[in-house]
Amino acid sequence: MPKIDNGPPDYRKNLPPIVEQNYGKWEYHESPRPGVLKHVGPAGALYSVRCASPRLVCVDFIRDVCALADKYCGGYLRFTSRNNIEFLVSDEQNVEPLIEECEAQGLPVGGTGASISNVVHTQGWVHCHTPATDASGITKAVMDDLFEYFKRDDLPNKLRIAMACCLNMCGAAHVSDIALVGIHRTVPRMDHDAIRKGTEIPSLVACCPTAAIRPDPKNKSVTIVEERCMYCGNCYTMSPGMHIMDAKNDGVAILIGGKVSNARTAPSFSRMVIPFLPNNPPRWPEVTEAVRHIVDLWIANARRGERLGEWVERIGWERFFSLSGIPFTDKHIDDYIFSRETFRTSAAFKY
Amino acid sequence: MPKIDNGPPDYRKNLPPIVEQNYGKWEYHESPRPGVLKHVGPAGALYSVRCASPRLVCVDFIRDVCALADKYCGGYLRFTSRNNIEFLVSDEQNVEPLIEECEAQGLPVGGTGASISNVVHTQGWVHCHTPATDASGITKAVMDDLFEYFKRDDLPNKLRIAMACCLNMCGAAHVSDIALVGIHRTVPRMDHDAIRKGTEIPSLVACCPTAAIRPDPKNKSVTIVEERCMYCGNCYTMSPGMHIMDAKNDGVAILIGGKVSNARTAPSFSRMVIPFLPNNPPRWPEVTEAVRHIVDLWIANARRGERLGEWVERIGWERFFSLSGIPFTDKHIDDYIFSRETFRTSAAFKY
């Protein structure tokens, strides 16, 4: 009988026996090889085998994964917050055969420790209503290119990539080592009929963060002060008549240096380094090349243990720009609410 | 014949010969003793003897000072940006006799190097129209108390005190090691007659930074949304009818840790540590005691070379509060435009 407010499944029924026995009593963990974590507790060791997934998966894929979990893990598995699959293996003997079978089925094993793990991303053209680009496609292209860093775990530290398909920046893009963000760059084209039909005008006016939208009572619609619009697309969320997508001018910005862990340095926002790259499907070569350039620069220059942002903050952002050769423009300088705190109120700097 | 747009006196005519000869060619300087600087250039050495002054001085005081400069410095002297007098002595023989005569005349010699120099302060009750306290009086009381630190130059680093008599914070109080700031704490008492007579209502409404003042067309005056007022007194500057002074509730706040030099760390704002101390003239014992407590804590705990703010930032503000025993309250937390950047977005902190 269907029940209202059932709540989620009870996680306690989904824990493998070794987890139940070591629950809350884990002593330490090791990384026997990239893609495998060994957690040890009083009842013994658990081996987690981590595989990439494309996040967008079909039910048969899930069934295939389940078959592997049945064969090697007594039917237990979990997912990570970055869309990885983790097979929870309690018999060490099963680790190598499982890895072999994963790789054979196109489930690459890796993404643990000082590696580049799976990309957290949004829906993009697949299922979002305000995208400035596709998310799954860029993710695929970027990770094909960075594949070796998913398989290795000897980078300076871990590196987290997120991909958000519009300025909403869903999916923690604002605090990622590298964030790829779909951006609009032109003022919404207004469909006044659609606005009249489908929109509460005061809400539409109020939703604009820069007060660029003004009521136009004569037309029962709105007008836009073009030079105030910063293309956030919030108005499109409020009204189907505010068309923000623009095939010629939408594209991708790259922000870097965000981090969420408190280890060593405080959590920090990602910062814009490339304001715009064109949408060039299916494989977005400009984006993959830019990401690769930044990643390789970090690997070549960072100290052991330094996250991307920690490295840039140590050398200084001005040095990052001179080192990377990425051009610095007026677009890099914040002009929104908290801009002032980013202005260099110091005469001490590098070139 | 009086001339319009004469411009200031030509400084070049006021330079002593040793300065003219070494102009732009100074090689180094030393501090032979507290209050004396020795600057050396190819043409020889210049000794600057620094004396405190109360800033508010009468013409006979200036004449006395001139007499000393005539006797020991060939008629040359200068003032510093902190209201000190500097006698510019080119004959080393004159240094000690000059110092003796200064001290005998009540001109204390000191304030150089790692000392507490003169206080930069505002007019206060002496001549300001919006003061929340007196400035000269507190300065006198505080410097009497800290006198030994004006005479010594072996503190961790220099320490700069500023005193501003209201929330305008004239005089660089916002970037001082210790800032004493006169504060109002109550909503202006409106004199509607005076407002009607002397005020441009739209300007008065517009000047309020929190939009607490609203036009009251019926009365040809204004109303105040009391809970929005933060007592800045900007409205009193615009209208003589907005009485902000309040004998019972005006007083002094203490902010610390500001610095303007770029050496080592970037320039930084002073931060509030004591939101309110009462006006207790003539000697403001609560204020002098609080300042002394902070100064002594810094001297006892800072490393060699650390400015007050550098020390606090190194140990953390939360540690400063636990170490000083100064109570932390809701009043310490910013709730103005740039508040967000002060919120601790990190789970790593001390107790």
Add this chain to the structure above:
Amino acid sequence: MAEKRETPQLDELEKGPWPSFVTQIKRAGEKNAMADDLLGLLETSYEDKVGHWKHGGIVGVKGYGGGVIGRYTDMPEEFPNISEFHTVRVAQPSGWFYTTDMLREICDVWEERGSGLTNMHGSTGDIILLGTTTDQLQPIFDDISDRGFDLGGSGSDLRSPSCCVGPGRCEHACYDTLDMCYDLTNEYQDEIHRPMWPYKFKFKMSGCANDCVAAQARADCSIIGTWRDSIIIDQDEVKKYAADGLDIQMDVCHRCPSHCLTYDKDTQELSVNAEECTRCMHCINVMGKAIKQGKEKGATIMIGAKSTIVKSAFMSWVIVPFMKMEPPYTEFKEMMDRIWDWWDENGKTRERIGELIYRLGMGEFLRATGIPAVPQMVYRPRANPYVFWQKDEIEV
């Protein structure tokens, strides 16, 4: 099924070693017309470089105000099977632990009544069932409910809480994130399923300051495990790390942000100035066998995180430096009630709690909720003297 679709652009994304989402859509499309139409629509987007989804209308299931997101293509004639293509959010188990049996149950329902495509998982943490028609929504709910699942949150409600793996597989968990996540989700079923607030609200629980679910960056209320006493150092294990070649001075002591660790190279002993430790997890991350967290465990409660739209991204900041975090979490829940009341009373439409506190001020927030001000709430005190003095602080 019609003849094979031509998708030259998307075919390019089946090349390369990274698992391909295109392959997934194609595989679903082999037996599902919706998935096949999705493939065609996406190829169109790849050709003309714009998205082809319109706003959702209001769709839902009986008794719920959220959990389903309406979605319609703007090319219904070309792709009739996805003229309606709604999302169903299914609340995940704590820590995303599954048995294969459970997963197959979901797969069976979704194969029968939806596109067969899913996200495992959405950014908030739910299982995302991607694409179905309006008339299937109620049957889907009935079916998953029968199998022990429930809908997650959407709209201006409490979104499905989520948590790190916690005590299920991590030695760093300072409280039981899995239990707390399950407890809060059950406690707040009404808040999750029936939107009633100015805007969305998220809980995320991380067992330590490494914050593996990015709670501080994404959750309006971030609950970060910590401890109140000193780290514990095992000197024998320190010596082993030294013997294994770890540069303890450089990689541990030098990188410690408060420089509270001292290593004696001769004796190979490591000591801590516990008062100065900020519990950032760095040293424990590097030499976890030798350095353990303290014994007095609990959590730091932080508030305010959100993504960029519209008033900038916010990260959560401290409101309670340390709270014991044990079932039934009464102290925490009572505080949340006061916070929600204040937000509900004062928040504008689509104003997250962090934006509201920024607008009205921390002082106002603390006074209204009765949370005591402590210096841990700020990196540094205010630089302006603009204090809002309260009536009882003033002499009349």
Add this chain to the structure above:
Amino acid sequence: MAEKRETPQLDELEKGPWPSFVTQIKRAGEKNAMADDLLGLLETSYEDKVGHWKHGGIVGVKGYGGGVIGRYTDMPEEFPNISEFHTVRVAQPSGWFYTTDMLREICDVWEERGSGLTNMHGSTGDIILLGTTTDQLQPIFDDISDRGFDLGGSGSDLRSPSCCVGPGRCEHACYDTLDMCYDLTNEYQDEIHRPMWPYKFKFKMSGCANDCVAAQARADCSIIGTWRDSIIIDQDEVKKYAADGLDIQMDVCHRCPSHCLTYDKDTQELSVNAEECTRCMHCINVMGKAIKQGKEKGATIMIGAKSTIVKSAFMSWVIVPFMKMEPPYTEFKEMMDRIWDWWDENGKTRERIGELIYRLGMGEFLRATGIPAVPQMVYRPRANPYVFWQKDEIEV
């Protein structure tokens, strides 16, 4: 003069070793009735804890729009001699260098026509002549003008520029602050004397990053001396510092913010990674005989500083990392003209340039003034993607 005034409160402030302003007022009051009334008024303030000065009306001298500030007491009956008690601002010579003859000239004028009380100097830098009557203003101006002085700025104009002691007595001056201050003051006499802007504007010139006039904190345009090439190290002098007991490793290298200095304890040699040096002045401050600034000298131009009222205190930020700074300062002046034009065009009443740039954005400011964007302008780039794209950057 009347019988001696009773001032029991103020008398307390003649005790103690610090020089007393009360003594100064009393001394002036012995021969000047205004000063004596001031003493009485101030004693009243010390008794009732409020100030007794009203707003000024508009007072001035012929040909000038500023330089004099009107001030009236609210107790004119009790203190008739200060019912008018205006301030005259007199522009100071660069670096506050004086001959005693000059100072006596001012003293003579002020003894005759004013209270005999002064501030040496006001916060902006002027000589402040404190208190006179309306009818004396023009004669005072005539007299000081005859003696080679002029009024300073007040109101919404360019305030009297001021500068550090510079090459007059400092080995750190990277440009001639005294000359530039004098040059700008003469160049901009009209801007100083006739208010024409949205609000006040200040120039302050410091010869190096130690910034002894607090230019970065107080001036809308702060000109900070710097150099473009490497610091120069004299190894013989390094050895002398070492011999004198300076802990070079700890006090110099360790405190260097970019850790660009390396000290070899064995050879007692100090070396620099010049690229990484930020020219903060720390090492030069500690061991100035051994470390000298580079040879390619000039200034960093920064903009925006102001005090707290009303939109918070601002500190100046970089707009030109390095500019040669030599007479006649043409490049600098041309840039300032463009900046003032833009401010004049766009600023609201009482909006400082820093507040205007904050309101409209650095991008807008840079595009309007033709100043090229460089990474030195910011500590770090924007965290949001809200770029204002310009027409020429967009495909039509």
